[in-house]
Every structure is written in structure tokens, then in C-alpha cells.
Amino acid sequence: MSINAIQLIQSAMTDGVVRQLAGRFGLPADATQKVLAVAAPALVAGLMQKGATLDGARSLFATILSPEVNGHIAEQLPRLIGSTTGLSQLEMAGRQLLERTLDRRVDVLSDEVASQTGVPAHATHAMTGIVGATLLGLLKRHCLEGRGNAGQLPTLLGHQLPVIAPFLNDRLMAALGLGGVGAFAGNILAQLKAVSSHIDHPTPAAKPAADASPSIQVPVDAVVREERRSHTWLWWLLAAIAAVLAFLFLRGCQGEQSAGRVGAHNSADVPVTAQPPLAPVQASAAVVTASDAAASAPAASAATPASSASDAQQPAAAIVPTQDSQFSFTVDAAGKPTLTATVGSEAEKTQLMDELTKRLGQYNFVPNITVDPATKPADWLAHFDSLLPLLSLPGAEVKVAGTHIELSGTAADKKLGWLDKLKSLLGTSYQIGSFDVAHAVADANENFRSAIKNLLAPDSSCAAADVVKVLNLQVINFASASAHVPASAVDDLKQSARVLNACAGNGKTARLEVAGYSDNVGGEQANLQLSKQRANAVRAYLVKTGVPADSLLAQGYGQARPVASNDTASGRFANRRIEFVAQQ
CATH class of the missing domain: 3.30.1330.60 (OmpA-like domain)
Structure with missing residues (x-):
């Protein structure tokens, strides 16, 4: 699973992309390249520090595989930064992901990048977010294609130190909340190896452990071999304990029927005793999205029914819907709406797209629809007919958040009466109002x-x-x-x-x-x-x-x-x- 993260970023940030970014921020291309060259190694160092603890590595792996991270960003970058909306959304998404990952405001780092490159802070703030979104997207794609897991991530990050070390300095490290470069370089590899050795690595049940390494591209080193020896020793210890318990239980039982019960007890205990080393593998695989199911299949097939049932509860807990669905649109002078929506499932997205296509025609609207499993069901989809006329009203602006509807533009024109119409159509279950600056x-x-x-x-x-x-x-x-x-x-x-x-x-x-x-x-x-x-x-x-x-x-x-x-x-x-x- 070894990669060169900086080379991956450079391959995504082509000369054409750099020129696009430079034009967006009114900078020379070489100044833009300078920002990328400073920000990217610093962000990799921040990810390394995050992965240097058990909880941090698991959290980082979950973030990388989360739906918010775009695994196809390398191909989509030119299109995303080709529009003002796409650029703003990419920057904002990257900054939010970085702040969640690094547990700190990313502005401090981008301010330091501005200081060291001489590029205005507003440009370095934006480009740091874009580099962050790109880096996490590239890592997601590599993890999925290589069927990587949380245990391999610290090793992968450790391989980046020789690549990024020449570009780091004490001021950048301070902006990340880390110590000096010397202390970081001297300690981080040992910390990452220790974390990797404590997180189980997936081993397909049908093959010997030695056969699994080539398929997931984990470098063969002492840490991995020691991990496997420790599991073998633990298995024999647990098996011995089980045997002693079984012997004591047998002595306390009389007759053929009691012996049968003891046999049933032993047959239930042995798989549970032998299986725990594989349970964390399922926990890691649980964060993979539905589109990534193929990458998780080998690990999933190795689990016992008991561990599968237990782990099946984990993703459900991680994506309990907590936020309202969103739907907003603005209609241009020609009556063509541009729509933005966030729904909780692909089924809702398909339903919305089908309704729009059926009512407006395939090319008569501009959609920007996002699926987020943390989003509650979109109740407003059942009342889409009530909103439909506004989708063709020039100058109309409508925002729906859960059961709150806000009208502005021509939709809020009292002469047209849409406020009262919607209140009549939707009833008291919706709070409907118009926006007023005063x-x-x-x-x-x-x-x-x-x-x-x-x-x-x-x-x-x-x-x-x-x-x-x-x-x-x-x-x-x-x-x-x-x-x-x-x-x-x-x-x-x-x-x-x-x-x-x-x-x-x-x-x-x-x-x-x-x-x-x-x-x-x-x-x-x-x-x-x-x-x-x-x-x-x-x-x-x-x-x-x-x-x-x-x-x-x-x-x-x-x-x-x-x-x-x-x-x-x-x-x-x-x-x-x-x-x-x-x-x-």
C-alpha cells in the first residue's frame, strides 16, 4: 500500500490545473505552484501526526473513507475549479475536512503559508483547502483500490517522511501545533510503527497469512511479522484456557446427556476464542461506503456470523441521521432553475432527479445534488407538486431546510401571493416565511x-x-x-x-x-x-x-x-x- 503522496498530488495538480487556480486568484502560475509546494508537505505531516495514535489512526481512516471525501477528485479537479461555485464548494469542503482531521483551525497553517510564500492570505486559505480535499481524495482512492485498512494507514504515512522532510520547517510545524522538525522526524516513525502493530491487519481465511501480503501491498517488515506471532501465542493461550474450563466442566457433569451439553458448550466457545484477531478488521471495513463494497468483500467473508452481526451495528451508529435535508433553487430570467440539494440516500436523489426531469425536461434545469447518510428523510419530496410552479418563476428564490421554507426574490412578492398559497397547500406542518433584510x-x-x-x-x-x-x-x-x-x-x-x-x-x-x-x-x-x-x-x-x-x-x-x-x-x-x- 506504499505510495508517494506528494507525487500523487502533483499528478492531480497538473500544469493546466495550476494555471486555472492562478487565474482564479489573480496570481502568477509560479506563485501558485509555490503555495502548493509548501502546503502539501505540511498537510501530510499533519496527517502523520494524526495517525500516530490508535484512536487518531482509526478516526483518520474513517474520515478518508467517508462520503464527504471525493475519491475521483483527480479526474474532476479541472471541472470543479472551472466555476466559482465549484471552487468555493471544494475549498469549503477541504477546509472542513482538514479541521475535523487535524483538530484545529486550518487558518493558522494557511496564514503561515502566506507568510513564507508572499502570496495573499485569501489565496493561501483557499488553496490549502483545495490541497486538503485533493490529498484526502487521493488517499481514499488508493485505500479502496489497494483494499487497505486502518492498520496499514500508519505504515503508508510513515513512508512519506523522506519525501516531505526537506520541505518542512519549524514555523510550519508550529502552525500545525507540532514541535520542531527535528523532534517530529525523530519520533514520528516509531509512533506510527507502534500504532500499526496494534491494529489488526486483514487475513483471508482461505489462504495462509503469507499469501495475503501481495494482494494488499503491505511491505514485509519486522512489525508485521511480530504482530502475527503475537496473535498465534494468544490463540494457544486462549485455547489452553478453554481446554481447562472444559475439563473442569466435564468433571462436574454426570451421564451421557450432561456430556452432550458440555460438547455443545465447547463447540460454541472455540470459534469465539479463535476469532477475536479478525474482529477489528470488520470494524475497519464497516466505514466503507456502499460503492466501495467490492473492496471490502474479502475481509467481510472471513468474519463469523457473530462478528458480522456485531459489526453490522457499527456503521448504523456512525451514520444516524442528525441534520435536516436541504433544497434550494434560484430561477434565472429565462425561467431556468439552478438547484442545490442534500438528501440522505441515492434513492431520494434518484426520485428528485426523476421528478425534475419529468416536470421540467432533462436540459431545463441545473442540478447540484449531494447524498449524505447523516441527513434525515426529505419529507418535502412528497410535496414537490406544491413547489413546482416556483421552479419556473423568473427571479424566484426558495430555500427548504427540513420543514422550514424561506421565499425570496419574486417568490416573496406579495402581489403574487406565493406565501399564502404555500401555507394553504402545505398546512401547519411547515413553517413558511419570506426573508426581510431589515x-x-x-x-x-x-x-x-x-x-x-x-x-x-x-x-x-x-x-x-x-x-x-x-x-x-x-x-x-x-x-x-x-x-x-x-x-x-x-x-x-x-x-x-x-x-x-x-x-x-x-x-x-x-x-x-x-x-x-x-x-x-x-x-x-x-x-x-x-x-x-x-x-x-x-x-x-x-x-x-x-x-x-x-x-x-x-x-x-x-x-x-x-x-x-x-x-x-x-x-x-x-x-x-x-x-x-x-x-x-
């Missing part, structure tokens, strides 16, 4: 003013994490194309300044980044520039109100890192934001 701002500011009272108390916390949590409740609703601080935000910014000044006066200065973001309406470069101007305007206002200038850094990120879908007015409103971030 109400959204008022609600947000009310929450902010209530929360900031706690920060103004004499014994309040000045921890940066606590401060930004409250400051980010306020909404600074700039006028369209304007970077002038709106009058509606002045009072709240004054309260924010009071908190920051109080902390500075107590010697607990909170150092923050004022980050500006936009929605996806308009040109990408224009949005980036506007977001920078708005961030600078907020910083300037706070500094004018007394906040120490050296405690605030302003940065604009344009339409990167959306927090909601840009398909609806409420989503675009959420994405047009000023976000306060604690500086390290």
Missing part, C-alpha cells in the same frame, strides 16, 4: 446587545475567543457597493470598542483580525476589493474610537469561505459579513 438586521443586533452586556461587566473575560464570539453577533449591513460604515451599525461598533478598550486598559489586549467577505454577485476581483475596503472601514472606525491600532488587522477575502448558499437572499446576506477572528 428584520434580519434587527434580530441580529438584539442578540448582540444582549450578549455584549456580559463583556462589559467588571469581571468579564477578555479571552479573544470569548470576545470574537460576541462581536460576531453584530451585523454591519453595508449599502450595495459601499464601504461606508452604515448608521445602523454605529451604536454596536461603539459597544464593541468599549469592550476592546476595557480589555486593553486591563493589560489584556485582544488582538483581532477584521475580515471582510462578500457574496458571489458581481466580479470576483471587484468583490475581493470591496471586502477589503469594508474591513478597513470597520478597523478605522474602531481605531478612531480608541482601540489600539496595533491590535487590529484588516483583511478582505471576497467571496471565499461562504457560510451559506448564495442561491437565496438570506444566504447572500449571511455571506456579506464582517467577521472578527482571534489572531495567534
